[in-house]
Each structure stands twice: as C-alpha cells, then as structure tokens.
Amino acid sequence: MREEGDGGRGGDGRGTADEPVLDKKTLIAAYTMASIVVSIVILCVVVVVMCEVYGGKQDCSGDGFMEARFNSSFTKESEYLKYKVLSRDAMDAAKEGCVGENATLWEVLQGGNEWDSIYQSLSEDTRRAIWINAKALETCSEHLGQDDVEYCKTDDAKHGVGLALAWPSVGEYDAMVTGEIGSYSRFIGGVEKSDGCMSTNGDGLWVNVDCGQSTTRHAVCVKRNCIEPSEK
Numbered sequence: 001m002r003e004e005g006d007g008g009r010g011g012d013g014r015g016t017a018d019e020p021v022l023d024k025k026t027l028i029a030a031y032t033m034a035s036i037v038v039s040i041v042i043l044c045v046v047v048v049v050m051c052e053v054y055g056g057k058q059d060c061s062g063d064g065f066m067e068a069r070f071n072s073s074f075t076k077e078s079e080y081l082k083y084k085v086l087s088r089d090a091m092d093a094a095k096e097g098c099v100g101e102n103a104t105l106w107e108v109l110q111g112g113n114e115w116d117s118i119y120q121s122l123s124e125d126t127r128r129a130i131w132i133n134a135k136a137l138e139t140c141s142e143h144l145g146q147d148d149v150e151y152c153k154t155d156d157a158k159h160g161v162g163l164a165l166a167w168p169s170v171g172e173y174d175a176m177v178t179g180e181i182g183s184y185s186r187f188i189g190g191v192e193k194s195d196g197c198m199s200t201n202g203d204g205l206w207v208n209v210d211c212g213q214s215t216t217r218h219a220v221c222v223k224r225n226c227i228e229p230s231e232k
Contacts, residue, residue, distance in 0.1 A: 060226035065103075068118050073111025073160075074181050080228045083118055085126060086219045091197040091211055094131045094219035103221035105133035107167040111184040112160045118220060119204065129217040132198040136208050137164040140189035152188040157205050162187040165198070165206075 065082035072079050084101060088094035098105045108115050119127060140152040140163075153162050161178075162185040170182040177183055190196065190208030197211040209215075 057225045057227045058223075060223055061229070063101075063223075065101075065221075065223060066121070068114070068121075070110070070113040070117040072181070073113045073184065074179060075110075079110055079114065080226065081114075082223045082226050084221045085122065086221060087216065088131070088219045089215065089217060091131055094217070095133070097219050098221035101221045103223045104169070105131060106220040106222050107133045107169055107182075108184050109167060109169070109182050111181075115160070115184065115186070122220075126218050127204060128200060128202045129215065130200040131217055131219050132200065132206050134165040134167055134185075134187070134198045134206070136187065136190075136196060136198065137166055138187075139163070139192045141192065154188050154205065157186045157188045160184045160186060162206065163189060 060082055063082070063084075065084045068079075068081050068083060070079055071077065082103075083106070084103065086094070086097045086101075088097050095105050106118070119130075122130075156162055165185050165187050167182050185206070186200075186204065187198065187206040187208075190198075191210055193208070193210070195211060196208035198206050199209050199217055201207050
C-alpha cells in the first residue's frame with residue numbers, strides 16, 4: 001500500500017513508466033542532430049555570401065588554364081577568362097573535351113579584343129585550325145558582286161563584320177545585331193551545309209568545313225565564370 005503524500009512516486013525518486021527519463025544515448029543523438037542542422041544552416045549562409053561577393057563565380061586556381069584579360073569591344077568593360085588548348089580532330093570531340101575540362105568550346109562573344117587576346121597567344125600551327133563554336137546563318141551565294149561573282153565579305157571579315165552566324169549561348173538561330181555582344185564575325189563561307197562545322201583557316205578567318213573531314217584541329221576551351229586572382 002502507498003503512503004499518502006508520495007505523489008505516486010517510489011521511494012527512490014525515479015520516474016514511472018508514464019514519465020520516461022532521457023538517457024545518455026538519446027541526449028547524444030539529439031545533440032548530434034542539432035549540430036548537423038546548425039552546420040547545414042552555416043554552410044547555406046556561407047554559400048549565399050560567397051555568391052553575393054563573387055557573383056556566382058568559381059575558384060579556378062590550379063586548373064592548368066591560361067589567363068586572358070581585355071576590355072569588351074562592345075561594353076568596354078574589363079573581362080577576364082581562362083582558356084586551354086586541346087587537340088581534337090572532330091567538332092563533337094572538341095565540345096566533349098571542353099565539357100570534360102568544365103569549360104565550353106570557344107565562342108568569341110566579346111568581339112575583336114577577345115579574339116586578339118587569345119588568338120595572338122597561340123602557336124602558328126594551332127592558329128590555322130581552331131574549332132569555332134558557331135552556326136552559319138549566311139552563305140557566299142547570298143552575296144553576289146559584279147557579274148554575279150560570289151562575294152564572301154573577306155575584307156569585311158578581317159574587321160569582324162563577316163557573314164552572319166549564331167552562337168549557341170546567345171541563341172541557335174538568332175541573327176547578329178551589330179554592336180551587341182555576339183555580333184563579331186570573321187566568317188567568310190565554305191561548305192554550304194546546314195550541319196557544317198566552323199573552323200579557322202590559315203588567314204585567321206572562319207570557314208565552314210565538312211564535319212566528317214579528317215584533319216588535325218584544335219579546341220580552345222574557355223571558362224568565363226572564374227574568380228580573378230586579384231579579387232580573392
């Protein structure tokens with residue numbers, strides 16, 4: 001028989017089955033879970049802060065890429081990118097090779113200054129056969145000169161106003177708008193196939209070639225979202 005005034009508890013002061021006491025394992029598990037939640041919150045805060053500070057850019061240090069600095073021919077703003085040359089005979093292999101380097105095949109988006117900054121740094125052998133990641137929108141037959149002679153805008157192309165093309169990152173079929181990003185072109189024609197592939201020639205101009213043509217060419221892989229060392 002219970003003694004009155006004991007509040008329904010045993011004489012040893014321990015809780016009954018209806019009032020469990022937290023043991024050490026339960027407390028450790030609770031503290032561990034709380035620590036994980038706090039760590040995740042801190043990580044999320046750090047990621048958000050880093051994105052705000054660096055604008056979503058990545059730390060590309062130690063990737064083996066070369067650096068290029070120039071002012072955009074269009075916006076006049078300072079640009080920084082990194083690039084690496086790979087030997088790839090086919091366009092598809094060139095694109096895949098760049099993806100494997102966490103980069104993209106070269107699109108000359110910022111105009112003549114970008115072109116000169118990278119192209120002039122390459123060896124002569126590399127220059128004459130570089131894959132250009134662009135799609136032709138015009139052909140020479142659409143530009144007839146005197147006596148119906150095809151006019152491929154060769155002289156104009158030397159100054160970046162060649163035949164129309166489109167860059168995948170801008171729009172697959174978007175025509176160029178003069179003076180805007182992506183409106184630079186050294187394209188002078190070539191094979192008139194909708195599935196042709198663009199490459200440089202010995203004069204540094206761009207021509208459409210047969211994608212199945214077996215010729216040693218090079219891929220220039222580009223990264224545009226790297227943190228510039230001076231910003232770290």
